[in-house]
Each structure stands twice: as structure tokens, then as C-alpha cells.
Amino acid sequence: MVANAYEAAARGPWKQEQIEQYLPLVKRIAGRLAMSLPPHVDEDDILGYGVFGLLDALARFEAARGYKFETYASIRIRGAMIDGLRTMDWVPHSARQKVKRVQDGFAELEFRLGRAATLEEVADLLKVEVREVEGVLAQAQLLTLTSFDETTVDGEGEKSGTTLNLLIDQEVQAEFQAVEKEEQKQTIANAVEKLPEKEKLVIALYYQEELTLKEIAAVLKLSESRISQLHSQAISRLRGKLNRQKKDLL
DSSP states (O other): OHHHHHHHHHHSSOOHHHHHHHHHHHHHHHHHHGGGOOTTSOHHHHHHHHHHHHHHHHHHOOGGGOOOHHHHHHHHHHHHHHHHHHHHHOOOHHHHHHHHHHHHHHHHHHHHHSSOOOHHHHHHHHTSOHHHHHHHHHHHHHHTTTTTTOOEEOTTSOEEOOTHHHHSOGGGHHHHTTSOHHHHHHHHHHHHHTSOHHHHHHHIIIIISOOOHHHHHHHHTOOHHHHHHHHHHHHHHHHHHHHHHHHHHO
16 A cells, blocks of 8 residues: 555655655554554555655645644544555444443443442343453544544644544534533543553543653553553543433433
8 A cells, every 4th residue: 555655655756855844644544543542554555655645735835824734734644544544444333333332321320329339240231241342442542543542733733623523423413512612621631531541541641731642551551551551441430421421402
């Protein structure tokens, strides 16, 4: 995939220096996206899709509109990677239902217990094996691709948007639009604060410090697969809490 992307670049109207200048940006975005990817996804494929996104950004960028190229290109690159992933192995509806069941399980237990629920407790509630819950959480990683750190470009060419995007399913987004933005931010901040310490740290390093999966693993001295699992567990807890809050509001 990467080789094909380079060949396409060589045939295009772009200078080799331009491609090489922004390749670190492609790799950086791929490194962050890796947080939400299951083990079977080949990183070279992601990089290849990212290179095509970079080429698209180089072809379409209009400096006169006032955007910074890096900001514009980041959105194009990440979008190309996600589009590529969708064609490779997207999550079927049945898997989405299982993910929602686990998210709701976390929310119900944590409301009941007043603390973070363990995987064992969720498995017991759902009457399944712990390994099945772990498998569902692995599938949930793909569902985080299209939302949590999605951004748009504002009038000054800066990134805009909030982490609320990940936590709102498309089906319930309309209901949440009635809630004030500041209240939404506070709700998320409160939910993050109640996460288990390691999960909270992963969320902070990824979404606030903007570290890659590899960098977070090095900081916490854990494997990349463990960091990915902690991230998926945290997102499942947060989504479950917001879904429960939405039901209470309605």
C-alpha cells in the first residue's frame, strides 16, 4: 500500500520535497490512530492511505482561504485513513449491538456501585465470560475511529470541536443538541475524573498531551496492546455513562 502511494506521488504534480516534508505528519497521525486499531490491521496500509490523503491535501489546498496547511492536511490525511479502514474491515451491526450492551453494563454497574466496575463484574452482569467482554472491547476500538478526536477547521485555520463527539452515538446526537456546550464539557470532565487511575491517565496523555500509542506505552511502561485495551475500556465507560444520562434526561 505504501509503495503504491509513493508511486502515485511520483506521477503527480507534487515535488518530492513536499512529500518528504509532510511524511512525518502522516506517520504522527497514523501513530495516534493506532490507539483505536485492532492488532490485525497492518500499519503500512494505514500509512499508505495517509499518503493518499496528503496528496489530496496538496492538490486541494488554497492558501488564500487562511488555513494553515498542516491543519488542513491533518484532516484530509486522517479522513483518508478512516475511509480506507472502512473498506478493509468495518464493524457489523451485530458487533455494534454487543458493544452497546457492554457500555450499558458498565454504566449500570457504576451507577449502582458508585465506583468503576471491573471486567469481571460486567461479565457477571451480562452472564458471559470475561474473555467475551474483552473481545467486545477490542471490537469497540474500531468504533472510536470516527469521533473522539475528530476536528474541523475554523475561520483562523485552527482545530475546533470537543471530545464530546466520541461519546455521542449518531442515534442519540439529536437529543444532546439541546444541552448547552459548557454543560456537556462539564459532564465529560466529571465522567473522566471518575475513571480508574490508569484509564484516566491514558485519556489525558492521548487527548490532552496528544501522544501516540507508542509514546503512551513508553511513558506508562506498558505494552501497546495494554494501552489500547485501557483506552477502549475508558471510552466504553464514558459512552455508557452519557447514554444513561441521556435516558434520564428524556
